[in-house]
Amino acid sequence: MSRTILIVDDEAHIRMLIQQTLEDLEDEGVTLLTATNGEEALALIESEKPNLVFLDVMMPKVSGFDVCDRTKHALGLTDIYIVLLTAKGQEFDRQKGQEVGADLYMTKPFDPDALLAKARDVLGI
Amino acid sequence: MIRGALTHLLRPTRDAHALVAQMVAAIGEPITIEDNDGRVLHGEILGQPGARYPITLDGTGLGWVSGSASARNVAALLDHLLSRESERKALGTEVLHLYREVNLIYSFSEKLAALLELEKVASLTLQEARHLITASDGTIMLLEEGSVLLTTLAGFGEALPHLTGFRVGEGIIGAIAASGIAEIVNDVDGDSRRIKDGTGVRSLVCAPLKVGERVIGVIALGSVKPALYTAGELKLLNTLALQTATAIENARLFERTVQAALERERLMALHRETEIARAKLESEFDFAARIQADLFPAEMPRVDGYDLAARNRPARQCGGDYYEALMVPSADGPERLVVCVADVSGKGMPAALLMSNMQATLRALIGRTPSLNALAAHANDLLYASTSPNKYVTAAMLELAPATGAARYVSAGHADCLLLKANGHAERLESTGTPLGLMGAGQPYGETDVRVEPGDCVVLYSDGVPDAQDADGAEFGEERLLDIVREHAEAPAATLVDRVFAEIDRFVGEAPQFDDITMLVLRRSPRAGSAKV
Numbered sequence: 318m319s320r321t322i323l324i325v326d327d328e329a330h331i332r333m334l335i336q337q338t339l340e341d342l343e344d345e346g347v348t349l350l351t352a353t354n355g356e357e358a359l360a361l362i363e364s365e366k367p368n369l370v371f372l373d374v375m376m377p378k379v380s381g382f383d384v385c386d387r388t389k390h391a392l393g394l395t396d397i398y399i400v401l402l403t404a405k406g407q408e409f410d411r412q413k414g415q416e417v418g419a420d421l422y423m424t425k426p427f428d429p430d431a432l433l434a435k436a437r438d439v440l441g442i
Numbered sequence: 443m444i445r446g447a448l449t450h451l452l453r454p455t456r457d458a459h460a461l462v463a464q465m466v467a468a469i470g471e472p473i474t475i476e477d478n479d480g481r482v483l484h485g486e487i488l489g490q491p492g493a494r495y496p497i498t499l500d501g502t503g504l505g506w507v508s509g510s511a512s513a514r515n516v517a518a519l520l521d522h523l524l525s526r527e528s529e530r531k532a533l534g535t536e537v538l539h540l541y542r543e544v545n546l547i548y549s550f551s552e553k554l555a556a557l558l559e560l561e562k563v564a565s566l567t568l569q570e571a572r573h574l575i576t577a578s579d580g581t582i583m584l585l586e587e588g589s590v591l592l593t594t595l596a597g598f599g600e601a602l603p604h605l606t607g608f609r610v611g612e613g614i615i616g617a618i619a620a621s622g623i624a625e626i627v628n629d630v631d632g633d634s635r636r637i638k639d640g641t642g643v644r645s646l647v648c649a650p651l652k653v654g655e656r657v658i659g660v661i662a663l664g665s666v667k668p669a670l671y672t673a674g675e676l677k678l679l680n681t682l683a684l685q686t687a688t689a690i691e692n693a694r695l696f697e698r699t700v701q702a703a704l705e706r707e708r709l710m711a712l713h714r715e716t717e718i719a720r721a722k723l724e725s726e727f728d729f730a731a732r733i734q735a736d737l738f739p740a741e742m743p744r745v746d747g748y749d750l751a752a753r754n755r756p757a758r759q760c761g762g763d764y765y766e767a768l769m770v771p772s773a774d775g776p777e778r779l780v781v782c783v784a785d786v787s788g789k790g791m792p793a794a795l796l797m798s799n800m801q802a803t804l805r806a807l808i809g810r811t812p813s814l815n816a817l818a819a820h821a822n823d824l825l826y827a828s829t830s831p832n833k834y835v836t837a838a839m840l841e842l843a844p845a846t847g848a849a850r851y852v853s854a855g856h857a858d859c860l861l862l863k864a865n866g867h868a869e870r871l872e873s874t875g876t877p878l879g880l881m882g883a884g885q886p887y888g889e890t891d892v893r894v895e896p897g898d899c900v901v902l903y904s905d906g907v908p909d910a911q912d913a914d915g916a917e918f919g920e921e922r923l924l925d926i927v928r929e930h931a932e933a934p935a936a937t938l939v940d941r942v943f944a945e946i947d948r949f950v951g952e953a954p955q956f957d958d959i960t961m962l963v964l965r966r967s968p969r970a971g972s973a974k975v
Contacts, residue, residue, distance in 0.1 A: 334541050337534040344446060348455055405548070426545040429538060 320440050321348045321367040325358040325384065326402065327376045331425065335371055338429040339436055347440065355379025362388050362397065369398045369439045371432070372419075375407070382417045389418030398439045402427065448497060448504040451520070451527055452483045458523045465516055473509040473516055485509075499524040543678055546570055550682065554689045558696045560584075564596035567661065567686040572598070575675045577663035579643055581605065582651070584659035584690070585619065592619060592660065601641035602664055610657075613637040615648055619660045624649035624680045626671045630664075645669040649679045651687035658687055727759040727791070734760050734794055737801045743769045745779055745844045747896075751935035752783075752962035753943060755955070762786030762793025763904045763960035764801055770809035779844055780808050783902040783962050784837040785856065787877075792833075793958075799828060800835045800878070814841045814852045818875060818887040822854065825879030834880035838871065838902045840892065840964070847894040847966060852887055854878045857905040858920075862927050864897025864968065871900075897968040899938075901927055906959035910946045913953040918946055935963040 322342070324335045332351050339349055350365060352358040355376050362370065362384070370388070374381035381401055388394050401422040403409045414422055423432065436442075451458045452475070462484060466473045475484035475497075483505070495517035497505045504524070507517040550570045557563045564582040572580065579599030583592040583606065590610045597603025605613075611620040614635045618625055627633050627646040643664035651659040661683050663671075734756075742750040752765045766782040784800055786793045803821050811817040818839065825835060836856040842849040853859070855877030861869040874888035894900060903923075910918040926945055930938045939961055946959065 330537070333534060334538055337538045340531075340534075343450065343453070348453075350455065426541065426548055428545050428549070429542055 319346065319348060320442075321350060321365055321369075322436060322440075323350045323352060323358065323361055323365070323367040323370045325352045325355075325370060325376075325381070326373040327353055328373070329353075331373065331402075334429070335427075335432065338433050341433075342436060342440075342442065345442055347442070355381070355384045358384050359387060362394065363392060366394065367397060369400070369436060371400050371402060373402045374409075374422075375404060382413055385419050386417040400435065447499060447524055447528065448477050448520070449481075449483065451523055458527070461523070462516065462519065465519060469510075469512045469516070471510045471512060473507060473513050475505065475507050475516070475520070477505040478503065497521060497524070499528060543574060546574055546678075547681055547685075551685060554685055557689065558693050560690060560693045560697070561596055563686060563689045563693055567682055568596055568598060568663075571661070571663060571679060571682055574678055575647065575663050575671070576665065576669065577647075578666045579603070579641075579664045580662065582659060582661045582686070583615070583619075584651075585610065585657065592616065595659070599664075599666075601643050601666060602662060605641060608637075614646060615660055615662050618648045618650055618662075619657055622650045622652060622655070622657045624676055624683070626673070626676050628668070628670050642666055645671060647671040647676055647679055649676070649683040651683050651690060653687050653691045658690060661686065724759075730791065730794060731756075731759040734798065737798055738765065739767055742767050743779065745769070747967050748779070748844060749935040749965045749967060750781070750963070751939045752960070753939050754958065754960045755943070756958045757906075757955045758790050760791055760794035761958035762789055762797050763906065763958035764797050765902070765960055765962045766801070766804055766808075767962065768805075768808055776843070776845060779842045779964075780814075780839065781842070781900075781902065781962055781964055782837055782839040783856070783859075783904055783960055784835050785904040785906075785958070785960070786835050787833055789957070796829060796833050796835065800825065800837075804837075813889065814839055814850050815874070815887040815889045818852045818854050818878065819885060822876070822878045822881075822885050822887075823883045826881075826883055829879050831880065834877040836877045840900060840902065842894060842964070847896075847898075849892040849894050849900075851890040851892045853890075854887065855880070857903070857908070859903060860901040860920075860924065860927065861892060861894070862899045862901065862924075862931060864895060864931075866928060866931070868924055868928075871902075894964070894966050896966050897931075898966050899927060899931060899935075900964040902962045902964075904958060904960040906957040907942070907946065907961055909957055910950050910959065911953055911956070912950050918949050922949070932968070935965045938963050938965075 322339060324332050326332045336349055343349060350361055350367060352361050356379055372381045372384055385399050388397055398420050401414055401419045403422055403424055405424045409422060453459060473485050474482060474487060476482045492509050493511060493513060494506045494508045495514045496503045497507060497517050497520045507513045553566055554563060557566060568580045568582060579602035581597035581602040582595045584595050585592055591607055592610060594603055594606040608616055610616050614627055614633055617635050625648055630636055630644050630646055643666055645668055646662060646664040648660055648662035650657045651661060661679065738754060750767055754763050754765060764784040768780050769777045770780055772778050782804065786796045786800060803824050807817050807820055811820055837854045838856040838859050839852045840849050851871050853873040854875050855873055859871040861871055874890060876885050907923060908918055908920045926942055930941050942961055
């Protein structure tokens with residue numbers, strides 16, 4: 318069974334860092350996909366149905382909350398594990414996170430080891 | 443992973459995959475790409491193997507491109523893409539490492555801010571440093587203020603934490619504490635500063651803990667196996683050291699503040715206890731003073747043709763002075779007046795206790811002895827029997843037949859007193875025996891015959907009157923007393939007493955009263971018509 322992780326962030330360096338963090342998983346058969354905005358993310362979620370999404374909250378137009386909400390509710394893809402990424406120092410609306418159905422949230426700067434461990438845990442590797 | 447690099451590059455999700463596919467399509471001939479193990483990564487195994495071109499990365503062959511001569515171009519493209527990918531990966535690894543550092547410093551600052559205990563600050567620092575700097579050993583040593591000794595606060599591993607209690611300037615770590623400059627020592631054994639019976643640590647990275655320019659300690663990480671610490675690791679350790687030093691300084695300040703607060707609390711509690719004890723004692727003293735005040739005559743006897751007044755002012759709540767004035771019946775004639783001023787040795791509560799003893803003795807004896815000197819002898823015997831020899835009482839006593847003015851004066855070692863005649867002549871009333879209770883039973887007491895004539899004034903007092911001192915230690919003196927008595931010779935006895943006390947107060951000023959002051963005045967009214975106008 319192929320496993321896929323989708324990385325969504327409008328900032329290129331964050332995408333690259335997460336990719337780099339998770340790169341070792343590629344050798345274990347995991348496919349890493351990236352998206353630079355909310356629309357792209359939703360298209361990939363619908364077509365690729367990734368197992369895990371690292372999703373930035375603060376994105377122009379379609380925010381991480383919106384992507385999460387549509388995935389979990391409109392698309393009904395409740396099996397997709399969604400980790401919201403929020404910037405440290407910014408007030409994170411936990412209640413909204415819960416409402417849109419996010420499974421977890423992590424703050425940036427993220428701890429790469431914790432992020433990798435979470436990915437392994439969710440994918441069961 | 444150089445081996446997997448080719449497979450990795452040609453994954454369908456990679457841009458390289460599309461690029462290679464495009465090139466192969468453009469060539470329009472069958473091309474096969476396979477790795478070293480013969481796995482086909484692109485195209486199909488050709489029936490007629492053509493030319494084979496190696497795919498290399500940094501001189502290592504990773505696979506082959508086979509097909510027509512054009513396959514050479516595909517191999518060249520792959521070489522180029524692999525090299526690019528390898529650079530990207532190296533850069534990515536570097537950036538990720540920096541990101542880990544940023545993240546560590548970020549979370550370290552947050553965690554530090556919550557800590558106020560020295561040991562916890564030190565442990566956290568070592569624990570965080572270990573995340574990014576490989577080390578078998580670590581230690582944080584502090585320099586106590588005003589000391590040159592480095593003492594271990596926290597550590598891990600087998601070797602470094604045992605280093606403790608050495609001087610700044612001693613060994614490599616001591617030298618770094620002295621210079622205040624962080625260092626990498628990758629060859630500890632070859633370093634001339636190394637102490638011979640060292641730790642077994644082969645490589646070391648060490649940074650001073652500084653607050654401003656002041657070194658307060660050092661942090662060192664080391665490896666018992668040879669290691670190559672890098673400038674980046676040194677920089678990171680320095681960054682951590684800077685934050686830790688500030689946190690340690692804060693923790694120390696906090697500890698000191700807490701200690702000071704505890705000490706203040708303890709002193710306050712002590713003070714409260716003392717205050718309670720003092721208040722209790724004070725109230726007991728007040729009570730004793732009230733009891734003692736009741737021992738003095740409530741009022742002076744009224745004797746026709748005479749005016750009597752007395753006052754006592756103790757130096758503390760309770761005093762050792764005493765005065766008495768009593769009318770006593772006489773077997774062979776009219777009532778007689780006995781007056782007395784007594785001064786007990788010592789001051790305060792012990793003197794007050796003896797004074798009450800004296801008062802009881804006098805009251806018991808007055809009027810029950812044939813003469814005043816017999817009374818003195820008897821009182822001496824009783825007091826000697828009931829007190830230790832260093833406790834004694836001096837007393838001036840006068841027994842007067844009011845009608846005639848004939849009187850007898852007995853002084854048991856008392857200070858000289860005064861009889862001011864109506865004509866202004868002063869007579870000293872001197873001692874006629876030893877203090878009561880001092881010299882043993884059977885002491886003889888003499889008697890002085892005194893005539894108190896109209897206008898005469900007898901002044902009995904304790905040595906607190908002439909001995910009253912001002913702030914410079916000058917004494918009030920008998921001369922000054924005599925002058926005041928002369929000046930107010932015709933005033934009522936109470937006025938004279940008031941004047942003397944007022945003059946003593948004026949003379950003494952702010953100086954504290956150190957002795958009890960007692961004075962008794964007995965004035966015989968002048969004969970009618972003889973009063974000065």
